[in-house]
Amino acid sequence: MTAPPATAPAVAPALRLSGVSRTFGATVALDAVDLEVSPGEVHCVLGENGAGKSTLCNIVFGSLRPSSGSVERDGEPFTPSNPADAIASGVTMVHQHFSLLPNLTVRENLLLGRGGVRLDRAGLARRLAELEEAYGLAVDPDATTGALSVGARQQVEIVKALLPRPDLILFDEPTGVLGPAEIAGFLSTVRRIADAGTAVVLITHKLAEVTQVGDRATVLRGGRVVGGGPLSELTSDDLVTLMIGREVGGLDSVLAASLGLTSPEPVGSPAATTGAAAEAPEPAGSPVPAAGPAVLEVRDLVVDATDGARTVDHLDLAVPGGSIVGIAGVEGNGQSELVSVLSGALTASAGTVTLDGTDVTAAGPGPRAALGLGVIPEDRHHDAIVGELTVAQNLLLGRLDELRRFGMLDRRAMRRRAEDLVARYDVRTAGTDAPISSLSGGNQQKAVLARELSLDPLRCVVAAHPTRGLDLGAVDGVVRRLREAAASGVAVLVVSSELSELLALCDVVHVAYRGRLLGPVPTDDPTARDQVARLMTGAVA
Amino acid sequence: MNLRHPLSLGLLAAAAALVVSGLLATLAGSSPTEAAVALWDGMFGSAYAIGSSLNAAAVLLLVATGFIIAFRANLVNVGGEGQICLGAIFAVTVGTRVLPDSTPAFVALPAVLVASVVGGALWASIAAVLRVRRGVSEVITTLLLNFVGLALLLLVVHEEMFLRQPMSSSETLPQSLPLVDGAHLPLLGIPRSPATAAVALALLGAVVAAVVLHRTSTGLRLRSVGLSAPASHRLGARVDRLRLGSLTTAGGFAGLAGGVLVASAPHVLAEGVSSGYGFSGLVAGLLARGSLAAAVLVSAALGLLVSGGINLQLAAGIPASLTQITEALLILFIAGSALWTTTGPRGAGRRSAGWPRRRPEPDRSGPPPGGASEPSPGPATATGSGPDGDPGPAARPADRPRTTHLEETRR
Structure with a gap:
C-alpha cells in the first residue's frame, strides 16, 4: 500500500466543497457534502451506485450547479457555469465512458478540445513529448482512435485531460472497462500525476484501487458524507462498513468480490484485503x-x-x-x-x-x-427491455400467446401473472402498470431475471x-x-x-x-x- | 387550463393558424369577415356542404388509420398518394373491365373495394419488402413511389388500351368509363346530403384498428417493435413480419381510400383522383398522435377545411389553396408545440404516452452503456439513492438522443 503522509494543510486546498447540496425535484442527490482536496494528493471518493459520486463530479466540472453550499478552488470561490469554464480554470475530467471520436486519429481528437482558430500541431507534439517524459504516457498520434484497445483509448483520454496543464483532475469510475494489467498501469499513472503536484479526485467503488493508490478517502452514502480521512488510518473493513452501512463479515463472497475487496493484482494481495475476503463465508x-x-x-x-x-x-x-x-x-x-x-x-x-x-x-x-433458454443480455436497455412499455408487458411480451382470450389479450390474466412474478422476484415497482423505465436499474434487472428464469x-x-x-x-x-x-x-x-x-x-x-x-x-x-x-x-x- | 395538454395546444394552434390565414385572406384582397362567412358556409352552410365535408373526412380517416398502424411499428408511410392511385386503378379495373354491367351490388361493391385494398397493399409492400430485406428507408421509398403511382394513373386514363373510355370525338375526356351501377357506394340517406357509406366504412375501419392496436397481442407486439426492435426480437417477436404487415396494411387502407373515391360520384377514374388526400391523411395521422379517436376528430376538421376551401374560392374569390396554407400552418404550430410538451422546459426527457418517437437504433460500436456502475452524468442521477439504495439513474439513459418524428436514422 502506498500511503505517503497527507499533504500538510498549510497550502490552500486545491478544491474545497462546503455544505454542497443538490436536489432534483424531491430527490436529494447530495446533502451538505464537505470535501477538501490538497495539491499532490489522490483523494478517493467512494460509494455505492446512487450515492451521489457522479453528481459531485458534475458539480465540480461545471455540468451541474449546486442547490446550496459553496465550492472553492485555492481559496477563491469557484462557480463554473459549464465544463469549458472548468477546463479554463484548470479542472479536467476523465469520464467513465470515453468521449473520443472513433473515426478520427488520436492527434485530431487531441486537437479538437483546444481553443483558437489555428491547429497547433507543433505545440501538441511538444506537449505530448513532455507528458511522455513526465508520466510515461505514450500515445501514437497517427493511430485511428477506434482501432485502439480500451486501455490505449483511456491513455488518450488521460493525455487529453493533462494537455491543458490542469491542477485538478477528476476520474469518474476509470477502471470499469479495463483488464487487470491495464488497471495496474492506470493506477501507477495516477500516482505519478499526483506526485507531480496535481490534485486528483478518483471516483470509484473498488476498494482495492483505493488502498493501492489513494492518500485520503471520503465515503458517500445516500448523498451524505458518512466518513473518511487519511487512508493510513482506515482499514478496508472500515471503508466497506461505511460504504454499505453493515459489517463485512456477513457479506457474500460475490458481493465482497464486486466491491474489489479481493485485489485485482494477480499475486501478492495486501494482507488487509485478503483477510476480508477470506472471512466471507461460503454460501x-x-x-x-x-x-x-x-x-x-x-x-x-x-x-x-x-x-x-x-x-x-x-x-x-x-x-x-x-x-x-x-x-x-x-x-x-x-x-x-x-x-x-x-x-x-x-x-x-x-x-x-x-x-x-x-x-x-x-x-x-x-x-x-x-x-x-433464458438470456440476460449485456445491454439491458437495448436488448432486454422496452422502456416505454409497462412492467407487465415487459415481463410477458415473450408469451402473449398464452394470454389470449377470444383473440383479445386477457388483461386480467396478464396482471395476475405479472404481479405474481414481481412478488416472487422482489421487483420493487409502483405497480405492474408503471413503465419499466421508471424502475431503478437493479429492479429492471430483477424483472429481466424474473422473465428469463420463469x-x-x-x-x-x-x-x-x-x-x-x-x-x-x-x-x-x-x-x-x-x-x-x-x-x-x-x-x-x-x-x-x-x-x-x-x-x-x-x-x-x-x-x-x-x-x-x-x-x-x-x-x-x-x-x-x-x-x-x-x-x-x-x-x- | 393546462396549457400543455395536447387538446388545449391543438386549439391554440388552430386559432393561430386561422388568424394567420385571415391575414393572408386580407392580403388576397378580401375582407376577413367575407372570407370567414364563405368558409363557414362551405363547411356548415347546408346539408350538402356538411355531406361533402364528411365524404372528404372519410377518405382522410382511412389514410390516417393506415398511417397510425404503420407508425406503431415506427414506420412512416408517406406513400398515401401513390397507394390511393393504385387502389383506384385496381378498383376501376375490376369495376369496368371485370364485372359485367348487371352485377348485383352485394357482389360488385365488395369486389371493387377489395380490389382497391389489394392495389394499395401491393404498392406499399414494395416499400415494405425493401425496408425489411434491404433496410431501405420506407420514408424515401413510399414517397418516391407516389410519383410512380401518379404517373401510372396518368398513363391508364390517357390510353385507351388501359382504362380510358372509348374516344368518340376529340372532346372525349381522359377518364375511365363509369363503374358498373352495382359498385356505386350507397348514400347514407340524409336528405340533400351527398354523404356516402364511406363515412361508416371509415369509422368501422378506425374502430377495428383501435381494437387490434390496443386489445390484441399483435397490437402490443407492433408497439414493442416500434419502440425497440432488438428487445422485441430478443423476446420472440417476428420483427420483419410485423413491419411488413403493418406497412402493407397501411397501404391497404390508403388503397381503400382510393376505391372509395372512385366508387363515389361521378364514379369515374380521372387524373388527380387523389388530389392531396394522401398527404392530408398523413397529416391527420400525425396530428392524432397515434390515437384513432383523435384521428377521427382531426380528419373531420380537415375534411371541413377542404370543403370550406372550395366555397372560399367560389363565393369570396380567394384561392382555395389558402386552406392548404392553413393546414400547413396548423401542422407547423402543432409540431412546434409538440416539441414543447414532450421535452419540458429544460429538455428534461418528458414525453407523452402513446406517441412512439422515431429514434436512432443505438450504435453498437460505442462503449458499452451502463459501464461498470455509475450512470452517465446528468440530472437523472438524482433519482437514485432511494431508501433501499437502488441506483435509479441506471434505469434511464440520460443521454438518449432526441430526434424528430420523421428523422430517419439507421445502421
Whole structure:
C-alpha cells in the first residue's frame, strides 16, 4: 500500500466543497457534502451506485450547479457555469465512458478540445513529448482512435485531460472497462500525476484501487458524507462498513468480490484485503462442479463481423446442467458475439449450437425460449427491455400467446401473472402498470431475471454482465437467483469482466481470448486467479 | 387550463393558424369577415356542404388509420398518394373491365373495394419488402413511389388500351368509363346530403384498428417493435413480419381510400383522383398522435377545411389553396408545440404516452452503456439513492438522443 503522509494543510486546498447540496425535484442527490482536496494528493471518493459520486463530479466540472453550499478552488470561490469554464480554470475530467471520436486519429481528437482558430500541431507534439517524459504516457498520434484497445483509448483520454496543464483532475469510475494489467498501469499513472503536484479526485467503488493508490478517502452514502480521512488510518473493513452501512463479515463472497475487496493484482494481495475476503463465508449449498451431460453445447463456432473481422474463432464450449460456467476476459475478445449467437440475435458463420441435443443454430429467439433458454443480455436497455412499455408487458411480451382470450389479450390474466412474478422476484415497482423505465436499474434487472428464469421448462441461462451497474442489494439478488437456478439443475453461463465476481460465483472459468476460449480453470484451485489472469494476456496455461 | 395538454395546444394552434390565414385572406384582397362567412358556409352552410365535408373526412380517416398502424411499428408511410392511385386503378379495373354491367351490388361493391385494398397493399409492400430485406428507408421509398403511382394513373386514363373510355370525338375526356351501377357506394340517406357509406366504412375501419392496436397481442407486439426492435426480437417477436404487415396494411387502407373515391360520384377514374388526400391523411395521422379517436376528430376538421376551401374560392374569390396554407400552418404550430410538451422546459426527457418517437437504433460500436456502475452524468442521477439504495439513474439513459418524428436514422 502506498500511503505517503497527507499533504500538510498549510497550502490552500486545491478544491474545497462546503455544505454542497443538490436536489432534483424531491430527490436529494447530495446533502451538505464537505470535501477538501490538497495539491499532490489522490483523494478517493467512494460509494455505492446512487450515492451521489457522479453528481459531485458534475458539480465540480461545471455540468451541474449546486442547490446550496459553496465550492472553492485555492481559496477563491469557484462557480463554473459549464465544463469549458472548468477546463479554463484548470479542472479536467476523465469520464467513465470515453468521449473520443472513433473515426478520427488520436492527434485530431487531441486537437479538437483546444481553443483558437489555428491547429497547433507543433505545440501538441511538444506537449505530448513532455507528458511522455513526465508520466510515461505514450500515445501514437497517427493511430485511428477506434482501432485502439480500451486501455490505449483511456491513455488518450488521460493525455487529453493533462494537455491543458490542469491542477485538478477528476476520474469518474476509470477502471470499469479495463483488464487487470491495464488497471495496474492506470493506477501507477495516477500516482505519478499526483506526485507531480496535481490534485486528483478518483471516483470509484473498488476498494482495492483505493488502498493501492489513494492518500485520503471520503465515503458517500445516500448523498451524505458518512466518513473518511487519511487512508493510513482506515482499514478496508472500515471503508466497506461505511460504504454499505453493515459489517463485512456477513457479506457474500460475490458481493465482497464486486466491491474489489479481493485485489485485482494477480499475486501478492495486501494482507488487509485478503483477510476480508477470506472471512466471507461460503454460501451454503454452493453447487459442486457436476460433470453431467452438457445442456448447452457450442461446437466449432465461427462469427465473422460485417467488416470481415473474425470475432469468434472456432470456439468450443460445453455447459453441463447444474453448474455455473464463467467466461472472463478483457472486453472485445468475442464474448459479446458469443452471447449474441447464443441468444439468437446474431447468425453464426459456421459451427453449431445445441440445447439439450437439439440443434438451435438456425432457430430464432422464440423457439430457443420455448426449448428453455433464458438470456440476460449485456445491454439491458437495448436488448432486454422496452422502456416505454409497462412492467407487465415487459415481463410477458415473450408469451402473449398464452394470454389470449377470444383473440383479445386477457388483461386480467396478464396482471395476475405479472404481479405474481414481481412478488416472487422482489421487483420493487409502483405497480405492474408503471413503465419499466421508471424502475431503478437493479429492479429492471430483477424483472429481466424474473422473465428469463420463469421460463418453463428452464434448461439453460446465459447471463452477460448480469451485475453490471447494480448496487449491492441488487447484486445479491441476481447472484442468489443464478445459484438457485444452477442448484435446480439448470446450466448457467455467466460472461463478465469482473474476474473476482466470476471466481466467487462459478465452478469453472474460461477465458475469452481473440475469439477462442482458454482454460477452463476450476475456481476451487487456490491459484485460479493467477491462472486466469495469465490466460487473459493470452499465455497458454 | 393546462396549457400543455395536447387538446388545449391543438386549439391554440388552430386559432393561430386561422388568424394567420385571415391575414393572408386580407392580403388576397378580401375582407376577413367575407372570407370567414364563405368558409363557414362551405363547411356548415347546408346539408350538402356538411355531406361533402364528411365524404372528404372519410377518405382522410382511412389514410390516417393506415398511417397510425404503420407508425406503431415506427414506420412512416408517406406513400398515401401513390397507394390511393393504385387502389383506384385496381378498383376501376375490376369495376369496368371485370364485372359485367348487371352485377348485383352485394357482389360488385365488395369486389371493387377489395380490389382497391389489394392495389394499395401491393404498392406499399414494395416499400415494405425493401425496408425489411434491404433496410431501405420506407420514408424515401413510399414517397418516391407516389410519383410512380401518379404517373401510372396518368398513363391508364390517357390510353385507351388501359382504362380510358372509348374516344368518340376529340372532346372525349381522359377518364375511365363509369363503374358498373352495382359498385356505386350507397348514400347514407340524409336528405340533400351527398354523404356516402364511406363515412361508416371509415369509422368501422378506425374502430377495428383501435381494437387490434390496443386489445390484441399483435397490437402490443407492433408497439414493442416500434419502440425497440432488438428487445422485441430478443423476446420472440417476428420483427420483419410485423413491419411488413403493418406497412402493407397501411397501404391497404390508403388503397381503400382510393376505391372509395372512385366508387363515389361521378364514379369515374380521372387524373388527380387523389388530389392531396394522401398527404392530408398523413397529416391527420400525425396530428392524432397515434390515437384513432383523435384521428377521427382531426380528419373531420380537415375534411371541413377542404370543403370550406372550395366555397372560399367560389363565393369570396380567394384561392382555395389558402386552406392548404392553413393546414400547413396548423401542422407547423402543432409540431412546434409538440416539441414543447414532450421535452419540458429544460429538455428534461418528458414525453407523452402513446406517441412512439422515431429514434436512432443505438450504435453498437460505442462503449458499452451502463459501464461498470455509475450512470452517465446528468440530472437523472438524482433519482437514485432511494431508501433501499437502488441506483435509479441506471434505469434511464440520460443521454438518449432526441430526434424528430420523421428523422430517419439507421445502421
